Amino acid sequence: MNLKNTPANIVIFGGFGDLAWRKLIPAFYNLFIHDYMPKQFAIYAVHYQGLPEGAYEKHMLEGVNLFSRSGKAKKEEWKRFTDHLYFFQGDFTIEDTYTRLKEKLEANDAEWKTRATRLFYYSVAPNFIETISSFISQFNIADNRQKDRLVIEKPFGTDLASARALNELLNKLFYEDQIYRIDHYLGKEVVQNIVAFRFANHIFEPLWNNKYIEQIQISVTETVSVGTRGSYYDKSGALRDMVQNHMLQLLSLVAMDCPGNYDAESIRHQKVKVLKKVRPFNSASVAQHVVRAQYTKGVVNGKPQVGYKEENNVSRKSTTETYVSLKLYIDNTRWKGVPFYLRTGKCMDKQASEIVVQFKDTPYKIFKDDVVPNRLIISIQPRQRISLLFEGKVPGLEMKLMPLEMDFSYKRSFTDEAPEAYETLLLDALHGDATQFIRADQVETAWAIVMPILDNWVKDSSDMKKYKAGSSGPVEAENLFSDGKVKWLSLPEEILEQPKSRNKNKR
Template structure:
């Protein structure tokens, strides 16, 4: 039986929340109108408060119209979609909610004459995960190992101990292959293309090692401030919020060995394997090789931006970092001696996610102006492109070199519109494909990398650097990367793809 012929019951705990409004319902709607959902399916948005008749569908339509990549929903298509969309009022903390929910799902199975796939999405605060999981298990709502899936949003723990505790809880109640720990970065089209780029193009494999690569940079920068998320962010910070998951996920994709097959377990095994080879930070290197900073008052995109400590729900004596830059070493034969520079921050000059692979300089300097090493730039956002920098001769009578770029751009190379990350990941979860989701040991390994840094920071309260909102970050981050005889690199603004867009 194919996936599309298998009915599906989809339950969103927190179904009236911001994530459901901005991301999940727009993603399911786009999957539906593109023909990727089964003919028989139902989506239940679970929320503790009651709502007037039609209020749920109206609110979700506003979210689709604002955030869907397709723009405003067509009335006829939305009407058909809402035939499958239901509001389910229920308190997460009482048994009666789960008794009614199970009866509803069982009734659908009876109506559809088959046991449907069940996708339970935890779009809730971390404090609700335990009570929901215990109740789902108690009432046998996700009792079939091969058909029932639990999707858990980040943050997955606040430190190594809490992540282990959460893994222990979930693995006591469900099988590991039922648990889908989601990181939306892994659903982005260019991130998925990293594997295709590396392992389907053998021209790069002989060069993908310490003999030819000088360093790797991974930058995920944000121009937005903490804004209204102060109460959450002040307990988290950039290291927990971004490095522990997004940046280390990108590092594992760039640095992993080729899996034996393109399947979930082989790929996730190689990701964990490379993360386990990251050199552990000591108290000394956590201070020497890691820069933490907070933004102060400045100007972002022409608008005045308050400093972090002036933000709503942020402690006025906060020691929470809004910026991290760090140098990471991977102690295996492929990457011995190659520094990986990671950085992320809020209220910076530009929003951008970029991976830069800097190759070693040419050993044969026969041209006096051969000064720019080859460089591969993988831009995840805002541009979706891969660019290779190389030296070429300028037309003329003299031998004069100039850095040139060969570009691949999704926008110019494909007619097909790239799906949103959540569309990809939700479809994968429905199909039972865990390739782009995070395994328990990968979560714990990532936490074990950052814990020595967090512990060192707890002892070094006065080590917080400052940077002006709207800048590229603190001077100390520039000093860190200058040790590698280079600066932080971004995809040039003037870079334009030379290919002709297909008609």
């Protein structure tokens, strides 16, 4: 079956919102101009307010011109794309919206002479998920298990109880294999490459265990503040907003065992399996292994930045963390005893998403300047690259060592520009490939990991630390490294900086 020739009806609830403007419509447009969309398709952007004729297309064109990786839209290509793009006024909460929507979809099926794929994208506030899902089920709009899919954005619940309740609701109305819980991090090119890198290269997999690896660090740091998201962020915080989803997804990809096959269920089974082995937190380990903090006023990228409590729509008494770092362990045969360090924060000194695998030191120290362990650095952003740090001899008459890099860069290795994460994920959803989407039990397992931390914070907010905007985070985060031998690691250039200076005065 040629999936590209399968017609598709695409419905975006919240089709006039910021996500549709910045990400969804630019993604569909890029898929269209690069010939990945089916010949017959229609996109319906559902929004409760009416708009003047042509206003929707004009607004979406602005978004494409600003955010599309392909640059400004060409007039003829945009015209052909908008022949498939429709604004659909409708209130999510009333039956008439779904009656009219069903008529549209069935009319397309009749015109195309086949039952089209139906993709429903929930680009809405979480409180609308139940209402929309109930109406879709009531009117039998997504009643074809093989062809109908629901794509649901995070946050998926606000805690374990709400995530379970939402899963129960959706699984009561639809089949689990129709539900696509999206995390855009899983669509990023380097993140997808982790599985290929680990399991297609036998040179690394035999070393990927506690016998050879000393520690693993996962960092997602941002220079941006909460900005206009203060009202949302103050109810969420870094642990919910980043750790529970993005960072635990990265952890599962780095730590999981090899799946039996490259298919959705095999991969998702291994991801859940390893998350279930994360050692549970308790009051003592939260106090010892978790650091939370808020940014105070400072300077970021040369510009003054107010403190978190001075941001718009943030409570002046807020106990919401803008930074969190933690140490955890995975209690299975592969990873027993290996610490995993996770950190994320806003208003920090660098914008970067990185995974650093530090290998154990060489057992035989025959060189006096063999002091830097091997490190594998997977850089997701801002630069897409994978680097291996190793020791090598400096040219000259003496045996002197210095750290060197073996480096793979997407920019240098590939001429074609990598697709945006949403392009990859939307195309997968259209094709019914759930590999890069999150299963119900994985959502609940991730919530189960962070819930003891959240519960402890509710009981005691006195452990909130501070860090200056534009800094590398709170000094207390260094205490997670109990042996004092290591620190938070970052880009390869910075890892190399200190060792290079050590050899600066060589002959």
